[in-house]
Amino acid sequence: MRRRQFLRLAAGAAAGLAAPATAWAQSYPARPVRAVVAFAPGGTTDTFARLMAQKLSETLGKQFYVENLAGATGNIGTGLVARAAPDGHTLLFAFSSYVVNPTLFDKIPYDPIKDFDPVTLAVTSTSVLTVHPSVPAKTVKELVGLIKGGSGKYSFSSAGAGTQSHLAGEQLRQLLNLDLVHVPYNSGGLAIGAVVAGHTPIGFTSPAAAVPQIKQGNVRALAITSGKRSQILPDVPTMGEAGYPEIESDSWVGILAPAGTPRDIIALLHREIAKILAQREMKERLATLGYDVIASTPEEFSRRIKVELDTWAKVIRAANIKPE
Numbered sequence: 001m002r003r004r005q006f007l008r009l010a011a012g013a014a015a016g017l018a019a020p021a022t023a024w025a026q027s028y029p030a031r032p033v034r035a036v037v038a039f040a041p042g043g044t045t046d047t048f049a050r051l052m053a054q055k056l057s058e059t060l061g062k063q064f065y066v067e068n069l070a071g072a073t074g075n076i077g078t079g080l081v082a083r084a085a086p087d088g089h090t091l092l093f094a095f096s097s098y099v100v101n102p103t104l105f106d107k108i109p110y111d112p113i114k115d116f117d118p119v120t121l122a123v124t125s126t127s128v129l130t131v132h133p134s135v136p137a138k139t140v141k142e143l144v145g146l147i148k149g150g151s152g153k154y155s156f157s158s159a160g161a162g163t164q165s166h167l168a169g170e171q172l173r174q175l176l177n178l179d180l181v182h183v184p185y186n187s188g189g190l191a192i193g194a195v196v197a198g199h200t201p202i203g204f205t206s207p208a209a210a211v212p213q214i215k216q217g218n219v220r221a222l223a224i225t226s227g228k229r230s231q232i233l234p235d236v237p238t239m240g241e242a243g244y245p246e247i248e249s250d251s252w253v254g255i256l257a258p259a260g261t262p263r264d265i266i267a268l269l270h271r272e273i274a275k276i277l278a279q280r281e282m283k284e285r286l287a288t289l290g291y292d293v294i295a296s297t298p299e300e301f302s303r304r305i306k307v308e309l310d311t312w313a314k315v316i317r318a319a320n321i322k323p324e
Contacts, residue, residue, distance in 0.1 A: 028265050032063040034090045038077025040070045044208070047289060048123060048253045049093040055276040066093075072105075073097055073162070073323060079109025082116065086260035088269070092116065096164055096251045099308040103316045104162045104323050112309060116256040118301035119269045122277060123291040124250040126226035127168045128210040128233065130203045130219040132195050140223050140242040143202070147178050155181040156202035157191040161324045165191065165204035167312060168225045168249035170319045175246055184324065195219050206251070207232050207290035225249040231287050252294070254301055266298055 035053045037046045046068060053064040069077030074097045084090035101108050110116070129140065137143035147154045158166035161184045173180045183200050185191040188209030195203035196218045203210075203219070211232060213219045223242045224230055227250075239247040255273065257266060274295040276282055283293055296304070315321075 026264075028088055028268060029060055029062040029064075031089060032065060033088070035064050035066050035093055036077050036081050036090065037066055037068050037093050038070060038074035038081075039068065039095065041068050044125070044206075044251075044289065044291075045093055045095045045253050048286070048291065051282070051285065052093070052122070052255075052273065052276065055282070056272060059272050059276065073101060075101055075105065075108050075110070081256075081258060082110040084258045086117075086258040086262075088257060088261050088265035090258065091119070091269075092256045094254050094256055096253075096308075097162070098254070098256075099305055100162055100164075100167070100312050100316070102309060103313040104321060112305060115259050117259050117261050117266055118298045118305065119255040119257055119266055120273050120298065121252055121254040121294050121296040121301040121304060122273060123286055124226065124252040124294055125206060125208075125290045125292070126224040126230050126233075127165045127204045127249055127251070128207055128214075128221055128236070129168075129172075129223045129225070129239075130192065130195055130205065130210055130214065130221050132198050132201045133217070133220060134198065135201050135220070137222065138220075140239065140244060143222060144176055144178065147180060148176075150179075153181065154179070154202060155183050155200045156204055157183050157185055157194040157200040158204050159188040159191050159206070159209075160184045160186060162316070162321055164225075164249050164251040165206065166321070167315050168247065169202075169204045170315050170321070171247045171249060172244070174315065174318055175244065192219065211290070226292070230290075230292060232290055253291075270298055 035049050037049045039045050049066045053066050056064040069080055074095060081090055081092040098112060102112055131137060137146055156169045158169055188206040191203055192205045192209045192213050194200045196213055214221050221236045223239045224236050225239050225248055227248050229238060277293045277295045
C-alpha cells in the first residue's frame with residue numbers, strides 16, 4: 001500500500017514539474033521577442049534578421065524586433081544575450097564570427113558551447129576566389145602553379161582580418177605552403193575593388209560583392225569555398241571540384257538562445273524558422289543576398305559549432321592572426 005502511494009506521489013510530482021515547461025511552450029511567445037544582432041544595421045546578418053523577424057511576427061502572432069548591439073566584432077551583443085533570461089524572448093542572430101572570436105581574441109564575454117542553446121544554422125554564404133583579368137590562371141591549380149613558380153609576388157584581399165574570406169585565403173596558403181600576402185580591407189566591396197584595380201591580383205570576397213564585378217568582366221571567378229555549388233554562381237566550381245577539398249569556408253547566420261531555454265521553445269522556433277526558409281519567395285530573396293538555405297536541426301548546428309571552433313582555431317594560430 002505504501003509503495004502504491006509513493007509511486008502515485010512521485011508521478012504527481014513529476015507531472016507537476018513538467019507542466020510549467022509545457023504550458024510555457026504552448027503560450028510562447030507571451031510578449032515581444034528581441035532578436036539581437038551584434039553588428040550595425042545594414043549588414044548581411046542584420047538584413048537576414050529583419051526578414052526573419054517579420055516572418056516570425058506574422059507566424060507566431062507576437063512582434064519579433066531586431067535590436068543592434070554592435071561592437072568588438074560581435075562580442076558585446078553576444079555577451080549580453082548570453083546573460084539574458086532563458087525564456088525564448090531574447091534570441092541571438094549570430095554571424096560566423098561566433099566560432100572565430102574565441103580564438104581571435106584573448107578574452108571574450110561568452111562561452112560558445114556553455115552559454116547558448118543552438119536553434120538552427122539558417123543560411124550560409126560562400127567566399128569567391130577571384131583574380132584580376134591580367135592573371136593568366138583560368139583554374140585554381142593554374143593559379144597555384146603561378147604562385148609557386150615565383151614569377152612575382154602575389155597578394156590577396158579580404159574583407160578584414162579574421163573574416164571568413166581571410167580564413168579561406170589562409171587555408172589555401174597554409175595547405176599548399178604558398179608565398180601569399182594578405183591585404184585586409186574594411187569591407188567586401190573594398191576588397192573586390194582592390195582586385196578590379198589590380199592592387200591585389202587575388203581576392204577572397206562574398207558573392208554579394210563579387211557577382212556584379214564578375215558579370216561585368218572586371219574579375220574572373222576561379223572557385224567558391226562552399227562544399228557545394230552556390231545557386232548565385234552555379235557555373236563556378238567548388239574548391240573541392242577544383243582539386244582542393246580541404247579548403248571549405250562558409251560565412252553563416254545562425255539563431256541561438258541563452259542556455260537553459262526550454263526544449264519545447266527551441267523545437268517550436270526551429271520548426272517555424274524551417275518552414276519560413278522553405279518558402280519559395282524567401283529562398284529567392286535570400287539568393288539575391290548570396291545566401292543558401294540550410295535550416296539545420298539544433299543538434300546539427302551544435303556539431304558544426306564544435307567542428308568550426310576547432311578548425312578556425314588551428315588556422316588562426318598557425319597564421320598568428322590578430323583582431324584589427
